[in-house]
Amino acid sequence: MTSITTSGVTLNIKSCRTKFAHRFVRSLLQIRNHAPPSSSSSSEEKLIQKRRQRIKIAAYSSMAHAVGPRMNWSRALLFKLRNRACRHRKKKRIVVIRRKTKKASRSSQGSVPVDQAKKLRRLVPGAKSMDLCSLLEETAHYITCLSTQIKVMQALADHLSK
Amino acid sequence: MNRALPEMLNCMNAPGTFLAGNSTDMTVLERQRARMKWHQHEHNDPIQLHQQQQGYNFSGNELSGVFPVPIPAGQAQGFMGLVCGDSEVKPDPCSENRWAELGYGSCGLVVNNNGAAGFEEMINGHNNNGNISRTFSCPPTVAAEKKSNDAVLSQKISSPAGKESFKKRKADKVQSNKAVAAEDDSTEKRMKGCAEEGDSKITEQTSNKNNTNNDRESSGDTSKDNSKASEVQKPDYIHVRARRGQATDSHSLAERVSRTRGVSDFYKSLSLLLQIILFNCLCQCLIVIIQVRREKISERMKYLQDLVPGCNKITGKAGMLDEIINYVQSLQRQVEFLSMKLAAVNPRLDFNIDDLFAKEMFPACAANFQTIGMTSEMTNSAYVQFNPVQQMVSSCGLDMGINSSDLALRRTISAPVSIPETFLDTSCFTQAPPTAIWDADLQNLFNVEFQQGRTTPFQSQPFTGSIEASNLKMEM
Numbered sequence: 001m002t003s004i005t006t007s008g009v010t011l012n013i014k015s016c017r018t019k020f021a022h023r024f025v026r027s028l029l030q031i032r033n034h035a036p037p038s039s040s041s042s043s044e045e046k047l048i049q050k051r052r053q054r055i056k057i058a059a060y061s062s063m064a065h066a067v068g069p070r071m072n073w074s075r076a077l078l079f080k081l082r083n084r085a086c087r088h089r090k091k092k093r094i095v096v097i098r099r100k101t102k103k104a105s106r107s108s109q110g111s112v113p114v115d116q117a118k119k120l121r122r123l124v125p126g127a128k129s130m131d132l133c134s135l136l137e138e139t140a141h142y143i144t145c146l147s148t149q150i151k152v153m154q155a156l157a158d159h160l161s162k
Numbered sequence: 163m164n165r166a167l168p169e170m171l172n173c174m175n176a177p178g179t180f181l182a183g184n185s186t187d188m189t190v191l192e193r194q195r196a197r198m199k200w201h202q203h204e205h206n207d208p209i210q211l212h213q214q215q216q217g218y219n220f221s222g223n224e225l226s227g228v229f230p231v232p233i234p235a236g237q238a239q240g241f242m243g244l245v246c247g248d249s250e251v252k253p254d255p256c257s258e259n260r261w262a263e264l265g266y267g268s269c270g271l272v273v274n275n276n277g278a279a280g281f282e283e284m285i286n287g288h289n290n291n292g293n294i295s296r297t298f299s300c301p302p303t304v305a306a307e308k309k310s311n312d313a314v315l316s317q318k319i320s321s322p323a324g325k326e327s328f329k330k331r332k333a334d335k336v337q338s339n340k341a342v343a344a345e346d347d348s349t350e351k352r353m354k355g356c357a358e359e360g361d362s363k364i365t366e367q368t369s370n371k372n373n374t375n376n377d378r379e380s381s382g383d384t385s386k387d388n389s390k391a392s393e394v395q396k397p398d399y400i401h402v403r404a405r406r407g408q409a410t411d412s413h414s415l416a417e418r419v420s421r422t423r424g425v426s427d428f429y430k431s432l433s434l435l436l437q438i439i440l441f442n443c444l445c446q447c448l449i450v451i452i453q454v455r456r457e458k459i460s461e462r463m464k465y466l467q468d469l470v471p472g473c474n475k476i477t478g479k480a481g482m483l484d485e486i487i488n489y490v491q492s493l494q495r496q497v498e499f500l501s502m503k504l505a506a507v508n509p510r511l512d513f514n515i516d517d518l519f520a521k522e523m524f525p526a527c528a529a530n531f532q533t534i535g536m537t538s539e540m541t542n543s544a545y546v547q548f549n550p551v552q553q554m555v556s557s558c559g560l561d562m563g564i565n566s567s568d569l570a571l572r573r574t575i576s577a578p579v580s581i582p583e584t585f586l587d588t589s590c591f592t593q594a595p596p597t598a599i600w601d602a603d604l605q606n607l608f609n610v611e612f613q614q615g616r617t618t619p620f621q622s623q624p625f626t627g628s629i630e631a632s633n634l635k636m637e638m
Contacts, residue, residue, distance in 0.1 A: 048505050048506060049505075052502045052504075053501075055504050055505050059497060059500075060497075113479050113480050116480060116483035116484060116487060119483075119487050120483060123494070133455060133459055133462065136463065137462055139466065139486060139490065140462065140469055142490070143466070143470065143486075143490060143493065146497065147493065149497060150493060150496050150497060150500065153497065153500040153501070153504065154500060156504065157503045157504055157507060160504070161503070
């Protein structure tokens with residue numbers, strides 16, 4: 001069994017992958033079952049878009065569940081997904097604000113690593129108020145999990161498409 | 163010390179007696195002589211010989227002698243010893259360099275290296291101002307005194323080597339006195355004694371202080387004389403005020419105030435020292451913490467370097483962080499793309515749900531039974547395949563899937579020899595090459611499914627040995 005230790009937090013990739021696969025397949029089945037049986041009124045693209053969103057959310061949530069509440073990012077991800085309905089309404093506003101902040105940050109460029117750390121904080125969920133040390137740790141864990149997730153999804157897609 | 167006191171009293175009284183008839187030159191000469199005498203005494207005194215080594219001993223004595231506020235000398239010594247001990251414990255080669263780097267070089271030097279000398283000087287600095295102004299208050303020596311004051315100041319600020327500066331100051335004084343008194347023999351003597359004077363200057367000053375103290379407190383008549391002298395001296399002398407608010411007149415209210423101020427100055431210096439020590443400790447702790455953090459960060463960076471492909475060639479934090487950001491972004495995009503792909507594929511799933519599961523399960527099975535022969539593997543996989551499929555299909559309630567699986571099962575049961583061919587014909591087997599991703603990880607997943615699927619009537623039917631073996635394998 002290959003296990004990676006990052007300062008106390010052990011990440012067992014195999015068990016993580018298995019859990020993720022299990023959960024993801026189950027959620028896929030659920031999505032398929034709950035999907036409306038080929039409603040002709042709504043267009044195909046919309047349906048696919050909706051399904052895509054659902055699958056993506058299912059993938060992320062299943063990954064977070066597989067990792068468990070040990071890591072910060074998984075907790076943040078679960079919280080975000082749980083409160084997705086509330087956030088969905090405010091999405092447009094948030095996008096506008098983000099654009100403004102981006103411009104502001106571009107105008108006032110500090111030292112290079114700080115700027116990049118900010119970017120990284122934006123990418124990794126739940127890393128907005130972290131020091132650099134734990135940010136890097138979380139990033140490492142997040143990357144490993146993402147890569148395993150991608151592998152599983154890739155395999156599934158390959159099998160299904162053929 | 164005690165022996166030296168009467169001499170100094172004489173010295174102090176001398177100007178008063180001489181002043182009636184003689185000029186100020188004589189007073190200077192007399193004073194020099196008295197000092198020479200006192201120096202001779204001093205050489206005999208064993209305590210004062212060791213005074214330079216026991217800088218803190220001196221300070222304790224001085225405290226008890228000078229300041230009216232009763233400070234036990236032992237305590238002061240103890241404290242000094244403590245401070246000294248601290249400073250002696252500290253020196254570790256790299257820390258000094260660090261202090262130098264941080265720009266606390268001077269402070270560190272005072273505490274670490276020349277802790278004794280530096281402190282001595284600080285205290286001397288306080289006392290010198292008063293003492294010098296008192297002893298050398300004749301008009302011709304004003305310039306020299308100023309010089310000496312300057313020298314003291316410069317000592318206090320920067321120079322850690324106390325002895326040299328003391329000598330320098332002494333030399334200045336000597337020169338000035340020379341110019342005023344023009345007494346060759348006495349100056350020669352003094353030049354002789356200059357080396358020891360540098361060392362014993364401190365004791366001299368303390369004795370001066372003690373002198374003035376005892377003058378006032380213990381011996382009434384001498385104090386009267388002294389006051390007389392000071393009164394008489396007043397019109398001729400230009401009083402140079404000390405820097406620290408010490409009055410030149412030893413019996414005025416200002417003097418008393420200045421003494422209390424002296425105490426406060428001492429405490430100030432102590433608190434300053436303590437602050438410096440605390441600051442040093444804090445800085446050291448901070449440096450250690452920062453170093454640990456840096457090590458941690460570099461460790462994480464290395465780990466990330468291994469994790470992110472194409473990050474090994476890049477050196478520098480910024481570039482690596484850039485690479486990491488790009489990688490994370492690409493991964494997230496990939497997830498999005500794959501979810502899109504799965505969504506596009508999903509509608510077709512409705513028709514061949516069993517296929518999905520067969521495909522999903524197959525690579526795991528293939529990995530599981532690599533050692534077994536081809537035919538047995540096929541049968542195993544077939545068996546293995548259809549249990550979960552059946553279960554899932556039953557749960558989903560799709561007639562198509564059940565029919566197909568039933569057919570397949572019947573085939574497997576009826577003709578175990580022809581299983582490979584029949585299954586090769588079916589869609590699921592030929593399509594799935596055993597990918598490395600699914601190798602051993604979905605085994606567990608599959609096992610779960612398999613054990614759930616065991617409840618199906620499939621089990622009750624009689625089977626060949628190979629399939630039972632496969633069962634065992636699966637459970638393993």
